[in-house]
Amino acid sequence: MSLNxxxxxxxxxxxxxxxxxxxEHVIEDDKGGLHRTTRPVSAVCRCGKSAKQPWCDGTHKVxxxxxxx
Ligand code: FES
Structure with a gap:
């Protein structure tokens, strides 16, 4: 599959x-808290090290x- x-x-x-x-999405964190996206594009942390969970704060780079x- 490819996108045009x-x-x-x-x-x-x-x-x-x-x-x-x-x-627009709703993210459920590991404690069951719900977080609604507020930007056109939202970055969700996958490394588990962000200080702003569930959002990525760039910590994965270090x-x-x-x-x-
Ligand atoms: S993916 Fe975890 S801080 Fe960016």
């Missing part, structure tokens, strides 16, 4: 980094490569 030039994926997995969500998602 006018389409965008709704979910993008960034190698070694976050999951990008396009559009952790060892083998510990990245």
């Amino acid at each position: 030039e006018f389409e965008h994926a709704d979910v993008v997995l960034c190698p070694g980094g976050p999951l990008l969500l396009r559009g 952790i060892p490569e083998r510990a990245r998602p």
